[in-house]
Amino acid sequence: MKSTFSICFYVKKDKQKANGMYPIFVRITVDGIASRFNTKLDVSPDIWDAKAGKAVGRSAEAGRINRMLSDINASLNTIYHEMQRRDNYVTAEKVKNEFLGHSDNHETILALFQKHNDDVKQLIGISKTKATYQKYEVTKRHLAEFIQRKYHLSDISIKEITPMFITDFELYLRTACKCGYNTTAKFMQFFKRIIIIARNNGILEKDPFANYKIRLEKVDRGYLTEDEIKIILKKKMVSERLEHVRDLFIFSCFTGLAYSDVANLHEENIRKSFDGKLWIMTKRQKTNTDVNVPLLDIPKMILKKYKGKLPNGKILPVISNQKLNAYLKEIADICGIKKNLTFHLARHTFATTTTLAKGVPIETVSKMLGHTNIETTQIYARITNSKIGNDMQGLDKKFVGIEKIYKEIAL
Numbered sequence: 001m002k003s004t005f006s007i008c009f010y011v012k013k014d015k016q017k018a019n020g021m022y023p024i025f026v027r028i029t030v031d032g033i034a035s036r037f038n039t040k041l042d043v044s045p046d047i048w049d050a051k052a053g054k055a056v057g058r059s060a061e062a063g064r065i066n067r068m069l070s071d072i073n074a075s076l077n078t079i080y081h082e083m084q085r086r087d088n089y090v091t092a093e094k095v096k097n098e099f100l101g102h103s104d105n106h107e108t109i110l111a112l113f114q115k116h117n118d119d120v121k122q123l124i125g126i127s128k129t130k131a132t133y134q135k136y137e138v139t140k141r142h143l144a145e146f147i148q149r150k151y152h153l154s155d156i157s158i159k160e161i162t163p164m165f166i167t168d169f170e171l172y173l174r175t176a177c178k179c180g181y182n183t184t185a186k187f188m189q190f191f192k193r194i195i196i197i198a199r200n201n202g203i204l205e206k207d208p209f210a211n212y213k214i215r216l217e218k219v220d221r222g223y224l225t226e227d228e229i230k231i232i233l234k235k236k237m238v239s240e241r242l243e244h245v246r247d248l249f250i251f252s253c254f255t256g257l258a259y260s261d262v263a264n265l266h267e268e269n270i271r272k273s274f275d276g277k278l279w280i281m282t283k284r285q286k287t288n289t290d291v292n293v294p295l296l297d298i299p300k301m302i303l304k305k306y307k308g309k310l311p312n313g314k315i316l317p318v319i320s321n322q323k324l325n326a327y328l329k330e331i332a333d334i335c336g337i338k339k340n341l342t343f344h345l346a347r348h349t350f351a352t353t354t355t356l357a358k359g360v361p362i363e364t365v366s367k368m369l370g371h372t373n374i375e376t377t378q379i380y381a382r383i384t385n386s387k388i389g390n391d392m393q394g395l396d397k398k399f400v401g402i403e404k405i406y407k408e409i410a411l
Helices: 060-086 092-100 109-122 130-151 163-175 181-200 226-234 240-253 259-263 297-306 321-335 343-358 362-369 374-380 385-392 395-410
Strands: 005-011 022-030 033-043 270-272 278-283 290-294
Touching: 005 060, 022 060, 022 092, 033 060, 033 092, 060 092, 109 130, 109 181, 130 163, 130 181, 163 181, 226 240, 226 321, 226 343, 240 259, 240 297, 240 321, 240 343, 259 321, 290 362, 321 343, 343 362, 362 374
Parallel strands: none
Antiparallel strands: 005 022, 022 033, 270 278, 278 290
16 A cells, blocks of 8 residues: 655754764654654754755765765665555654564465465364365465455455455455355354464554454255166166266265265275164264264165275265266266255255154264364254154144143133
8 A cells, every 4th residue: 555655864852962963863754644763863953954864065974974875765665665565554663663673573364374275284184174275275376366456465364354454355245256255254254264364473463453354144055865876776877977976975864974975085094883782973073073973774785886996995986076076967967956065065955754754863973074063054044844743743633632621711
């Protein structure tokens, strides 16, 4: 951001020394706000021109003073313009401190963001997923584009992140990037994480997110009904490729596993539990929480179908998530299903149709999904109307006594 900048040299007559010399001070002014300091130079009042702000005459002393004042002037100008380019935020105090060697470290937001992302990248497969890393990278890219468009800079000082900067970035995501409400909120959550790191490391004192609330809108997540699952099961697939995709999708409909967890399943994850029955015992790649799911007959049959037929210890014919979702669209067309068929829809189907609609308690469903917070399960799963009807059926019989009392007073 452009600002006004001026430098003025002057003498402090009230600081006259015993030898009659005056100390020369410099006043830096940025946007009308000044800061002053002593140049450590002294000058005789006989050769000082207050209006010109320099020594006059051809004496060696006048020449020496003016050369040093010229050097100071050049240094201050260089510092000012460098701050304009680097920080996009300049004050007279910052220029003075930089010149005197008292300046703070100049951490920039994109540099810190990059360091954070590099750390996340190293944790892929340990405590972070590739998808999480990619989301941080996309957020950083949007932030870099915003800084370039708004401020014409390649980076900006972390100290320049203000509440206004945050709301401007949100507006940029919604308008220039055409992000939806929840997508924007997710990007802001990732950005806030970087600000938290800056505050934890003492780079920022105040929290620019203090009065900024990130709220996600509740989304009516899709799921398949039991009839739709049957349609997919009964439909003869036109190729082995689609048959594999159908099997993977149905497997998730009856286990609730996310794509990354299905992709990482191996023989050692299928074990007999305390009840003597086969269970899936694994950890969610996304959160590293334990997931233990009893195997129902359909996923058992799918596992049996591919047993010993796949390379590298795989127990299911997994392909990339992108290809999987593309082929699921093809299956939806073949089966006449109008819903947006994605692999994650199978997880929603497990939460709703396979479990909750069949009377499985939400606490149990939450545990099998690997959720650490039951509120997350409530977002994924809905109680269907048929479940409400079944739950309420016969409830009248439990209030026969009360109904008799009302009949007596009503008649």
